[in-house]
Amino acid sequence: MRVGIIGGTGDIGEGIAMRLSRITDVCVGSRDLSKAQGTCDACLMSAKECGVNCSVKAGTNQEVVEQSDLIILAIPFKHLKTTVESITGWEGKIVVSPVNPMERRESFVYTPPPEGSAALYLQKILPPTTRICTAFNNIAGNRWCDITTELEYSVPVCGDDQEAKQIVMSLVDRISSLKGYDAGPLSSSHIVESITPLLLNIARFNKMKDVGIRFV
Template identity: 60%
Template sequence: MKIGIVGGTGDIGEGMAMRLAPLYDVIVGSRDEVKAQHSCECNISTLKDCGASCCSLAGATNQEAVSCADVVILAIPFKNVVGTLEGLDCFEDKIVISPVNPMEKRDHFVFVPPAEGSAALLIKRLLPKETRICSAFNTIAANKWKALDEELTYSVPVCGDDDEAKREVMAIVNKISKLQAFDAGPLAVSSMVEALTPLLLNIARYNKMRDVGIQFR
């Protein structure tokens, strides 16, 4: 399976690329292909230092990352979702994963959803109707993705309207470290999942914690 990461050079994208590359063919996308290739070289070097024997990681434009992939992860800030998706095509037969959280830092962190109710529902409106969209990975901090010497022991709520796509996304989640996927229901539930991240950031801030995550028990 080929997984393309749009914005794969970013905080969460680089960590995802390193965790996924030993398991899948990963295409790291960027607006700047050279930046993506450089990011991949650094990630491959880090993986080798950590003892990874083989990994599949290649840098490309965001469009190539979409066109080549079976599954596309949109690892871009919420404010850049509309502009980025307007410039990309070939999403028709893809599964698209949104880890995007629309939020702002005011006095504290606040969930600021678009009119559709969530980033995932906005993405659904922007992409072709054949595209199967799931939200996942919303609540795992970038630092944890990048800490390759640590297991990821978090629960990952997955939302989506297409059962087969949701099963495939949950299978991807369950292959990464010790992550555990939970079916959180249809994409309409994604607003509740996206709103967890500002909550986690407020808990981290007011309790002097770092990289707070969730586990369902």
């Protein structure tokens, strides 16, 4: 299975690429191909330093969708519509959304679209045969990039396609010490997305770093 990452040049996208490219084939996409190649170079260098293999290549966002079986949208909510609508070929693909609509005011506030969540908004603008899941919503970007440390977090996964959800949870379970959990249908995605501003507020007001969730 090849995993594509759109938005693979930000902290979260690059960190996911670093970790996933050690366990499966990864294609990193960006509007700027040189930036995507920069992420790939970082992945290869990091893997070489650790003495492990790495399978990663750069491409345009369109090439990522065309060449991948599962696509992770590691982009801010404000860029979701323009990015998705500039690409074709989504039909039948598994699309993973770690997107959390939120704003920083006096504190971090969850600001979902009228559809109720970023994932449900994606369901509206993507073809009906696209299989959408939420995952990786509640993990800090710098934790992804700190490749030398274990990620000991729980990852809730929402989705309406049970096969796609199982594939995503199986992928989650292969990354570091993450553990995927079935969090119900896509209509529950607003619950998962809204956890992130809560975690950021806890970190901010209690002078903590990289707050996450873990089910025990």
